[in-house]
Amino acid sequence: MTTGMSTGAKPSTAIAGGGPSPAVAGADDVAPEDVASLQKITSVYVYEAPVRLWHWINALAIVVLAVTGYFIGSPPPAAAPGNTFDTFWFGYIRYAHFAAGYVLAVGFLGRIYWAIVGNHHARQLFYVALWSKKWWKEVLFELRWYFFLEKRPKKYVGHNPLAQFAMFFLFTLGVTFQIVTGFALYGEGLGEGSWADTLFGWVIPLFGGSMDVHTWHHLGMWWIMMFILTHVYVAIREDIMSRQSIVSTMISGTRTFKDDLPD
Template sequence: MAQASGLPGVVDRIDERAPRRQTVYVYQAPVRLWHWVTVGCITVLAVTGYLIGSPPPTLSGEASDHYLMGYIRYAHFSAGYVLAVGLVFRLIWAFIGNRYARQIFVLPVWDRMWISGLIYTVKWYMFLVRDPKKYIGHNPAGHASMFGLVLLLVFMICTGFAMYSEGAGRDSWQYAMFGWVFSIFPNSQDVHTWHHLGLWAIVIFVLGHIYAAVREDILSRQSMISSIVSGERVFRDDFRE
């Protein structure tokens, strides 16, 4: 594969060129902000979502003395709203931001170079090749998993708002916008079941996401963890030609 990026060993799959610098500004501030807001939201949503499915042990005394489920649900709904608004904002930013801001919304399966990069990256994770390729944005496996997360978040937002509309009522805008979910799943119990499975899918994503970030930060000779804080990807210089 061509090494035209200007950085030794760095592949820029978008146009094969990158500035002759060791450091590239990849994640603009709004992208980083979205990342960390989403991290917070997913944490709150996962914990409260699990508790809505499996509530804490029963409380005694007067019902009017407590509002435990009410608060848990309130936190879940609030975090859900923030997550949804965040994703919409992130989608808009894909049009405004730099070219790396668009990456997670498009899966270039028609791009032979991307596919061969994906195969190479999978081989890298299977210990079949010795050196990882360096990417300015996500590597193809990370790119695919981020694209999967976006789809997953869209699914969770649609089913989540659809279930919210059950309480908000048939006249609510939530029902007007997301009521179609009940045309696909006429029985709301199925929506609940799939939304619950979605929680575990996100947990699995988070496990892989964190593991890959830590591992690549160490092994692939480029910054990962500090990049989502500072926005800059630093390519370490000891690539062996």
């Protein structure tokens, strides 16, 4: 059940009466309506349409980038000899890589835009509340949950703090690093004075040289691979074991909770 409002969600049921205020997850990512929503079997609109759309386009772009990027580093067996005009497959691999790179970068910019204008969940990707004691406590709790030291997970509307931590460091920083190094390398081909060279050309000497940037960009791909592995696994696991929906949320946008216990 959705409200369809971009400002977040209204709980379909309200809290009846006092009781201790529940421990609220993600200190900085909480609104009164979220608190309310935690208390009952309910569903709440979390991921707005642009976020969802971005997520899947982004996922596709990353798959294309990773596969083509891998082949750019380690080309498969050579093409048969012949006319170099009508045989262009390595060119196509690189083309696909660059095109997907643009999609990723533009999508990422759009996502940043949405972090500003969208609901507060849309901002979670771009910060971690390292300054918040409460946040660290939550992280600790999540770690204990993942190490099987807690029997019952907490409820979260958005990302849990550990997920947010992983999202920020593995994904957000990873993708930013890939975009910056990627376009720095792309700028080498576009040439001096091109937009990519002007914006990102400084990256090349920063790392030493072009080869160094290539190496780091390649390592960045593996960094994101590790994120994807973890992300997919945890999403499925949490879908099964946590107290809220995960996978379907990124399709429908709504988070449904499996119980109405507080916290």
